[in-house]
Amino acid sequence: MSLRIAMVAACPFPARRGTPLRIERLSEALTALGHDVEVITYPVGEASSTPLFPIHRAGGKLQIGTIAPGPNVAKLLRYDPMLARKIGQLMSSKPFDVIHAHHIEGLLTAWWGRGRARVPLVYDAHTMLGSELPSYRDGLIGRLMGSAGRWLDSRLPPLADHVVTVTSDIRDRLLESGQLTPDRITVAMNGVELGHFHRAVGQMPLAPDRIIYTGTLAAYQGFDLLLRAFAKAHAIRPTMRLVVVASSTFDRYEDLARELGIRDAIVIEEDVFAGLPDRLAEAAMAVMPRTVCDGIPQKLLNYMAAGKAIVASAGSAKVIKDGVNGLVVPNGDVDAFAAALLRLSDETRLRQELGQAAFRYVDRECAWSRTAQICQEVYVGLTGGRHVVRQVCVADSPA
Known part of the structure; x- marks a missing residue:
C-alpha cells in the first residue's frame, strides 16, 4: 500500500544536525518503500539539494542559512505561523493519508494547520522540553524554563494520534505523565549512513x-x-x-x-x-x-x-x-x-x-530502512489499511 505522507519539518532543511537529518533520511527510506513523501518546512536550509521527494517551503524560495537550536523569537513569531498556514493550504488542496510532524514546533504547526481535516497526526519526539529548555539558560530563568517544559511535555504530545520516539527513555517519560497509553507510543530509533x-x-x-x-x-x-x-x-x-x-x-x-x-x-x-x-x-x-x-x-x-x-x-x-x-x-x-x-x-x-x-x-x-518500516506500521495502524484516492497535481519544485 502506497501512502501519501506530509512530513513536517519545523527547522532548517536540509541541515547537518539531528532533527533535519532524521527527517531527510526517514523521508528517503519511506520513499524507497514506495510511499509518496512531501516535506513541508521553513524557507531556510543550509544548502540546496535535489531530493527524492517534493519540498514545500513556507514563505516561498529557499534562503541559504541556518537557525540555531532552541527557543527563538524568529521561529515562534515568524516561521511557525508561516509553516502552519502552508500546512493548512496543502491540507485543503492535496489529499494526504498521514501527517508526520517532528519536534514540538512541528506538532503545534501541524495540529493548527490540519484544522478540521481528519488526517491522522504522528508526533516524532526527539527530546523532552523539560530537560532541553534549561540547557539554554542558567540560574532562575533556566529552572523556570524547565518547569514550563515539563508542563508542555505532559500536555502537547496527546494532541497527536500517535507518538513516535527516538529512544525508550522518551517513551517511558511520556508514559509517566499519565496522558498517553502504551499503545499510542512507538520507539523508532535513528539510523546511520x-x-x-x-x-x-x-x-x-x-x-x-x-x-x-x-x-x-x-x-x-x-x-x-x-x-x-x-x-x-x-x-x-x-x-x-x-x-x-x-x-x-x-x-x-x-x-x-x-x-x-x-x-x-x-x-x-x-x-x-x-x-x-x-x-x-x-x-x-x-x-x-x-x-x-x-x-x-x-x-x-x-x-x-x-x-x-x-x-x-x-x-x-x-x-x-x-x-x-x-x-x-x-x-x-x-x-x-x-x-x-x-x-x-x-x-x-x-x-x-x-x-x-x-x-x-x-x-x-541502525538502518534507516528499519526506522521507516516501524513508522510504516504506525501509519497503517492509524489509517486502518485505507489510503486516499490519488490526484495528479503539480508539487512545489524541490529546493
Whole structure:
C-alpha cells in the first residue's frame, strides 16, 4: 500500500544536525518503500539539494542559512505561523493519508494547520522540553524554563494520534505523565549512513592519543567539560591532541582553552560531512561529553559506524555499554573522563575491541530502512489499511 505522507519539518532543511537529518533520511527510506513523501518546512536550509521527494517551503524560495537550536523569537513569531498556514493550504488542496510532524514546533504547526481535516497526526519526539529548555539558560530563568517544559511535555504530545520516539527513555517519560497509553507510543530509533563511514572502519589512527569531537558547540553539548578533562589528560600526556570538527564557531571557548593552557593542542576543522569519515579515521578515539540527552545523538551513531572507540558521559551514552562497545563515565566527572582518555591512548587492543563492537551494534540495529518500516506500521495502524484516492497535481519544485 502506497501512502501519501506530509512530513513536517519545523527547522532548517536540509541541515547537518539531528532533527533535519532524521527527517531527510526517514523521508528517503519511506520513499524507497514506495510511499509518496512531501516535506513541508521553513524557507531556510543550509544548502540546496535535489531530493527524492517534493519540498514545500513556507514563505516561498529557499534562503541559504541556518537557525540555531532552541527557543527563538524568529521561529515562534515568524516561521511557525508561516509553516502552519502552508500546512493548512496543502491540507485543503492535496489529499494526504498521514501527517508526520517532528519536534514540538512541528506538532503545534501541524495540529493548527490540519484544522478540521481528519488526517491522522504522528508526533516524532526527539527530546523532552523539560530537560532541553534549561540547557539554554542558567540560574532562575533556566529552572523556570524547565518547569514550563515539563508542563508542555505532559500536555502537547496527546494532541497527536500517535507518538513516535527516538529512544525508550522518551517513551517511558511520556508514559509517566499519565496522558498517553502504551499503545499510542512507538520507539523508532535513528539510523546511520553505514556506507558513508565504512572507509574509516579499521583504519590506523595518526596517533594513539588523537581525540576527535564533531558537531555543534552549543552550550548543552558539555564542551567545557571536555576541555577541562582534556586539560587534565594533556598535562600527563603532552602529545595528546583534540581535533574539533565543528559546525559552529569556537569563539566562545577560546578564553577557556587558553586559560587551561591547551589551545595549542586543539585543532579546529570545518564540519564537512563528505570528509568526516577521513577525519574519524585519523583519530584514535571519539568523545561525547553531553550529560543530558533524552534522544539519540547522531554523532554517537556516526562514531560507531566509523568503528571508533568512544568515551561518553552517561547522559548521552544511550546504546553504549561501558567496557563492551565504549567507555561510559559519570555525568560531570572531569577526572573520570580524563582517565578514560588516557586509558584508551595506552591500550591499543582495548580501542580496537571497543570500536569493532560499536560498529557491529550499528550494523545490526541502525538502518534507516528499519526506522521507516516501524513508522510504516504506525501509519497503517492509524489509517486502518485505507489510503486516499490519488490526484495528479503539480508539487512545489524541490529546493
